[in-house]
Amino acid sequence: MTSAHTSRFPYPKGGDGTRRLGYGADYNPEQWPREVWAEDVRLMREAGVNTVSLAIFSWARLQPAEDTWDFGWLDEIMDLLHAGGIGVDLATATASPPPWLTTAHPEILPVTAAGETVWPGARQHWRPTSPVFREHALRLVTKLATRYADHPALVAWHINNELGCHNVYDFSDDAARAFRTWLRRRYTTLGTLNHAWGTAFWSQRYSDFDQILPPRLAGSHPNPTQQLDFKRFSSDALKDHLLAEREVLRELTPQTPVTTNFMVMGGTKGMDYADWAGEVDFVSNDHYVIPGPQDRDELSFSANLTSGIAGHRPWFLMEHSTSAVNWQPVNLAKAPGELARDSLLHVAHGADAVCYFQWRQSAAGAEKYHSAMVPHAGEDSELFRSVVNLGRTLEALAPIAGSAREPARVAVLFDWDSWWASEQDSHPTSLLSYHREALDWYSALLSLGIRADIVPAHGTGLSSYDVVIAPVLHVVPQTLAKELTRYVEGGGHLVTTYFSGTVDENDHVWLGGYPGALRDLLGIRIEEFGPLPEGETVTLDNATAGSLWTDRITVTGTDVEILARYEDGAQCARPAVTRRATDRGTAAYVSTRLGAEGLAVLLPELLAPAGVTSELPAGARGPVETAVRRDAENRYVFLVNRSDEPVALPDMAGEVLAGTYDGTVLPPREVAVLRQPTS
Known part of the structure; x- marks a missing residue:
């Protein structure tokens, strides 16, 4: 990607008109009374927040019934955020269909390999290949794009949310029909498919495409190539939904960049993000630390892979956590310094925006114990003070906005x-x-x-x-x-x-x-x-x-x-x-x-x-991770102390742009950024 792509990244602008790193969160004002909204904007400004994702799970609020629409509350909050100098990455709100839609059209609900229906009650209860769901989703996208195309707060479109997180594999009749269409495109003829799938084994030879099914529950091991192709198809089916929403947005709002949040983390493997990356105007990712002996290695690995998927161009960290999550067996709070270290390690690997789930910690619902930028304890808390301090750090790192990761050897x-x-x-x-x-x-x-x-x-x-x-x-x-x-x-x-x-x-x-x-x-x-x-x-x-x-x-x-x-x-x-x-x-x-x-x-x-050797002195290898970003004039060297102890790190040249580093020691859990002129 060239500078033309970089220009599609929704960089916030400072008071002097220069671009800044993005900072913010998923914002869910519909969970709170209106009197909280103004307080939210005040606290966002205090924290240095300049970007929020809005309306991600708002379909039922925006469309309470099939022929009823309610945009008044969203108009109000969009205006309020714009007045506060905060840009909006506006979601298409299609991630979870409302109860009226699943009641009227239960045929949009996913089906497991065993033939069980996935019922409403959580989220993402929709089939990627359902023409009925697609029709209703695109109607909503069209309404949103038409209404907010020229709103000054709008900086980007956020398609759906974590596509495939809970519905990547659907074995319904809709999926079966779409799978056959996908196979016809891939193989053209049954002879080619039969050869590719090795159907001479176990008497599986097909004489008609209509005989082919997804790899549903079987008495023994399903055909391995059928399984592999179904995985490819399932990733493509989700991508096809992404493209359908994207085309509506590009037709109605061609000036506004489009993204969707990937989940490059841990064992999330159902979606081929390397294949999807070229379909968005900038790559976005969600990441949550998986506890274990390699937890920060995995964070670095996933951020690094996201950069690789993005072609080493700037990308957007759409979600991560300020502290504990709610979905692990034991949900541990982050130690002091880890909030900033985790965030800045993503920046080191190319993220030009750092956002969290979510802005204000929910009082109800399945994620009420998931941390947020404003915790249950409120602004008078160590966590919120850490959020404010990170905002100041990101403001100091504004010079790196738009720089690319320096390739490794x-x-x-x-x-x-x-x-x-x-x-x-x-x-x-x-x-x-x-x-x-x-x-x-x-x-x-x-x-x-x-x-x-x-x-x-x-x-x-x-x-x-x-x-x-x-x-x-x-x-x-x-x-x-x-x-x-x-x-x-x-x-x-x-x-x-x-x-x-x-x-x-x-x-x-x-x-x-x-x-x-x-x-x-x-x-x-x-x-x-x-x-x-x-x-x-x-x-x-x-x-x-x-x-x-x-x-x-x-x-x-x-x-x-x-x-x-x-x-x-x-x-x-x-x-x-x-x-x-x-x-x-x-x-x-x-x-x-x-x-x-x-x-x-x-x-x-x-x-x-x-001839590849370490760039670090012997005592710092392991505790310290380095990453380098650069622009036309400077290299920006990130020194990340992955340990809970100070690390001796002498003679690292450069101006300290952010973090604490005295030229001899890197403090525990610290991230220091050094600026080194290239000329």
Whole structure:
């Protein structure tokens, strides 16, 4: 994306007319009496809020009955926010249909694989492929766009909300019809589909498209390619709804940018966001910390991946939490400093707006115990004071608005097809986690103080990276295999792992031995997989331990170096880690799950041919994460203390733009931003 795309980002303007970083929250004034609204605007101004998302779950309020509309309250709050200098990212309000619609048209409700109806009572109770829902949703979008097209508070459109969060997979008759249409477009003929799905197995050959169903509850394992295609179709069905709403908005309000909030976080895998990203004017994301030993690693990973999906252009953090959430088994409050650190780490990875769910903590409803910018305790609270302080920090960081992330030398590839396919049933192990393996590699890089980009596997310019790591790259079409080969032959250094290169885009095994499509590039051959039982480990001669998986590797080329061997287990004395050298590049293979700690031991040797080393002094590697943004005149170096202790960090050059850093020590949970002129 170029500056033309950046200009579509809804930057707030300061008093001097220069752009600022966005700051705000989901705002739900309909939950509160009118006398609270003016108080909300006063507190927003105190906190430095300049952007709010509005009307996300307001359909029932906006349209109380099929032929009744109520925009008066929304007119009032839009005017009030504009008078307070606050821009509105106005939602289309289609995320959850109102009771009158589901009562009149229960056929819009999703159906599970077991044939159960998903009833109203929560949210997102609609089928992405329902023509009835689509008709009513687009009617609402048209009303909103027509009414607010020229309202001065409107800065962006927020389509639906977290598309697919609860309704990504629908197995209804509407979905079945849409699935068949999608399959006709993909395969054209039944012969092509039957070949792709391998329907000669278990007498599944189709003689008519109308015989095809979604992979509903079956007596045994459903057809694996049918499952994979249904995952692709389900992502596309949601994208199609996104496009339908977007086209209405672009026709009626072409001057207003359009976005929708992705959920690049944890195990949210149903939506192929790399495929969706080109359909919005700027990428937005929601993220919530998942408790665990890699919690802040995962936050960094997801923010980094969002940047990769956005093409390393500025993106919008639409939701995260000021403190505790309400939906985890135990909902822990954030420690002092974590509110700012979590927010600024997203900024470090390219977010030019920082927003929360939500502005004022609800007094009723399913999310009343979810934290907000104004908590139940009110403005006289440590949390609100932290919110105000972050607003001041973001104001000080205004110079970075519009800057892009500086590319790293290392990339970790992330591939939705491989995520979907590698975790399906009937595989060598059900214990494999694609996301966990990718996160382990990223955690290991962080522990070594090495910057890396997380990038989609397709549409990425690999040649710009010295090292490309492709964990569990299970689905490798011939085009991708050729691209990876060109990358290595051109001087790049590829690292991949167990269960990679195994199948093509139709989930057909590449025959002749594993790792299939990558076998010649890696210079190895594997006849049979060796998954490990849960809890069982094997020892490598580099003092690391593997779990989950082993491979019986046969080296097939004289140019292959064995970097580590197994010391015990079924593959004792056989290769565990190999590396093949070409004239200019290398291709390495790791045949077991080493975890973040084991990978941290191995990575220096894997990175050595590319000359990639840490940018941090030894004592800061691990506790401190760095990220860099830059514009035409300056680099902005983010120093993030991931620990609860001060970290010695001497001689980091640059003007301190924000945060506390005296040139020698970075305080606990601190984020310091240094400005370094490039000329």
